[in-house]
Amino acid sequence: MSPRTQLVRDAQQLDHACVQALIDRQLPEGGWPFNSSTAQAAVEPTALALLALPSTSVRERERAIRFLFQIQNPNGSWPAFLGDGPEGSGFTGLVVYALTRSAAGGTTTDRAIHWLLQSRGWESHWLWKWKFRTTDRHVRFDPDKFGWPWMPATVSWVVPTSYSLLALEDGISSSQDALLQLRFRLGVGMLYDRICPQGGWNAGNGVVYGIPLAPHPDTTSIALLALRGVPLNAFVTTSLDWLERRARFCSAPWSLAWAILALTAFRRTTQTLITRLASVVESDEVADCATLAVASLALNSANGLNAFGANS
Amino acid sequence: MKFDRRTFLAGSLGLAAGATTSLLALPKYHVNRRRPRSRVAILTAESYSEDLERILWHGLNLFHLDIRGKSVLIKPNLVDYIPGNHVNTHPLLVCAAAEGFRRLGAKTVLVSEGPGHQRDTELVLIESGFANQLHQQRIPFVDLNRDELFERRLLASYTGMKSLWLPRTILESDFVVSMPKVKAHHWSGVTLSMKNMFGVVPGTKYGWPKNILHWKGIQESILDICATVPVHFVIADAIIAMEGNGPLNGSARRLNRIILADDPVAADATCARLMGLDPDRIVHLQAGAQFLGNSLVARIDQLAETVCFPEMPFQTVPEFEYLRLKSDTERRP
Numbered sequence A: 001m002s003p004r005t006q007l008v009r010d011a012q013q014l015d016h017a018c019v020q021a022l023i024d025r026q027l028p029e030g031g032w033p034f035n036s037s038t039a040q041a042a043v044e045p046t047a048l049a050l051l052a053l054p055s056t057s058v059r060e061r062e063r064a065i066r067f068l069f070q071i072q073n074p075n076g077s078w079p080a081f082l083g084d085g086p087e088g089s090g091f092t093g094l095v096v097y098a099l100t101r102s103a104a105g106g107t108t109t110d111r112a113i114h115w116l117l118q119s120r121g122w123e124s125h126w127l128w129k130w131k132f133r134t135t136d137r138h139v140r141f142d143p144d145k146f147g148w149p150w151m152p153a154t155v156s157w158v159v160p161t162s163y164s165l166l167a168l169e170d171g172i173s174s175s176q177d178a179l180l181q182l183r184f185r186l187g188v189g190m191l192y193d194r195i196c197p198q199g200g201w202n203a204g205n206g207v208v209y210g211i212p213l214a215p216h217p218d219t220t221s222i223a224l225l226a227l228r229g230v231p232l233n234a235f236v237t238t239s240l241d242w243l244e245r246r247a248r249f250c251s252a253p254w255s256l257a258w259a260i261l262a263l264t265a266f267r268r269t270t271q272t273l274i275t276r277l278a279s280v281v282e283s284d285e286v287a288d289c290a291t292l293a294v295a296s297l298a299l300n301s302a303n304g305l306n307a308f309g310a311n312s
Numbered sequence B: 001m002k003f004d005r006r007t008f009l010a011g012s013l014g015l016a017a018g019a020t021t022s023l024l025a026l027p028k029y030h031v032n033r034r035r036p037r038s039r040v041a042i043l044t045a046e047s048y049s050e051d052l053e054r055i056l057w058h059g060l061n062l063f064h065l066d067i068r069g070k071s072v073l074i075k076p077n078l079v080d081y082i083p084g085n086h087v088n089t090h091p092l093l094v095c096a097a098a099e100g101f102r103r104l105g106a107k108t109v110l111v112s113e114g115p116g117h118q119r120d121t122e123l124v125l126i127e128s129g130f131a132n133q134l135h136q137q138r139i140p141f142v143d144l145n146r147d148e149l150f151e152r153r154l155l156a157s158y159t160g161m162k163s164l165w166l167p168r169t170i171l172e173s174d175f176v177v178s179m180p181k182v183k184a185h186h187w188s189g190v191t192l193s194m195k196n197m198f199g200v201v202p203g204t205k206y207g208w209p210k211n212i213l214h215w216k217g218i219q220e221s222i223l224d225i226c227a228t229v230p231v232h233f234v235i236a237d238a239i240i241a242m243e244g245n246g247p248l249n250g251s252a253r254r255l256n257r258i259i260l261a262d263d264p265v266a267a268d269a270t271c272a273r274l275m276g277l278d279p280d281r282i283v284h285l286q287a288g289a290q291f292l293g294n295s296l297v298a299r300i301d302q303l304a305e306t307v308c309f310p311e312m313p314f315q316t317v318p319e320f321e322y323l324r325l326k327s328d329t330e331r332r333p
Helices: A003-025 A043-052 A058-071 A092-101 A107-118 A126-134 A158-174 A178-193 A217-226 A234-247 A253-265 A271-283 A289-301 B005-025 B052-061 B091-103 B121-127 B130-136 B195-200 B211-215 B218-228 B264-274 B283-288 B318-323
Strands: B038-044 B071-076 B108-113 B141-143 B149-153 B163-167 B175-179 B181-185 B189-191 B233-243 B251-261 B300-302
Touching (some): A003 A271, A043 A289, A058 A092, A107 A158, A158 A178, A158 A217, A217 A234, A234 A253, A253 A289, A253 B121, B038 B052, B052 B091, B052 B251, B071 B091, B071 B195, B091 B130, B091 B175, B091 B233, B121 B141, B163 B218, B175 B195, B189 B195, B189 B318, B195 B218, B233 B264
Parallel strands (some): B071 B108, B071 B175, B108 B141, B175 B233, B181 B233
Antiparallel strands (some): B038 B251, B149 B163, B181 B189
């Protein structure tokens, strides 16, 4: 058996184990908590688990979808967790993406996209734009380039912007909606604007008080996945190169799994990373359901199945 | 007396002004934790070594703490891992504290934190050496960013927010120990035991970073959080502190000290003095001294070494230059 075949077989076996663990941890209402020792369903692990479950897990997927439908806010957004307020969270884009991939879109996701098009980082407001241009200039960024916040009444950050771009990407090629096109373009522009000088992304800014910030592997990977539909450019390739170097000495399953998904989407080699992820996940009891779901997605990508697709 | 329209208008304006003044004069806190006196112990520690356990045990015994049967939660300052930068509370000090509380008879001791920027808490734990140390000492860790959440009414109203979602682990702990890294901070002036409590606000709800707290005012948020989540004890890591552009990219500054206290305001005021900064000019310390603890030298019993001001105050970013005590007269307690 070739090393590649062995790798795929090991990854498949471990992926089955991850999927089974996810099934075991699904809460009665259909969602997943972050930590398996708690019973509060949260939106991010639920959306990621929905993406990770194979199509054969019909009953579990249906329950997850029903749960997400039930907790959608009246304004079309999603809360961060069960019991959260109705104002909407930065995870809304990820839920739209997961439901669309599960062929469960329709009116529910249309309402969410409508909300996403209205939601914007506060730096887009003329008053704050003026403030960031005149009195508050310690963070280097262009407030004309804005994306999405974690919660209303705050500025844009990389992860909620990337999740929102993933949600909007399906409409980009088919829709003539000018606002959708504009928001997508601005969101991509925001990511390029906030990139770290060495490539990759920190939580939201690249330079603060004149000092370059260090990129984070998970944030960088999610941003790259959001950018896989745009033509390759220097921002993307520099960030991919940085991620490739950083992933070599990363052994935390969450970051490693996201890095594998991003690098696979851009057709970079990930065999050694998958082997390392397999050993980390196997030896460790992964209590966090979101991490378990991303690990499952990453292991599945060894088999050529990337839930986030590939760069065209 | 003639009661015409002009009198009515003047009277109404007077009443409105009076009401507004009374409202502004009302205290913004609904709890008072300030005791008549507070206790602080400044201990010398030359390095991060196994010897910390002995030094800390000696320090803890000065306080005669009764924590038998209590659940102790240690909240270090764990922000991000940047090789070469002294960003986080040192893991050896955190483990020495955990061992000390176990020896004092705590029912449980756990370490928990919700990093503000880095979403992958496990990555920070692994790369900063925490994961290894905690594993070796069998100390459990809870990621507060991903814990079960409950909404709690705030016990102060400096931000104007009515409530905050807080992690179950912090709400269920009997004895909360804030373990800050002593640092200058480019947004808040300093980050000490009170600012360290930002880490209990969960990222799942408020994002990475917890940007809403910045928009509501960092100093105001510190006060609301500390009013709502009581800090029972402080162990501050000032063996190697940080000056300048903290909390991530400042320069290392050796103080060779650990500061223990049974009051977060007294702890932070003492740390500020050790940094050569004026605690009365730090907004959250000045306001916190009204209801969260004591900042006045006269109300603080120093159980170990006395406060000595550094010859050169800590560097800050230009916006917080005014915190520095510049002359000998200013530095005299």
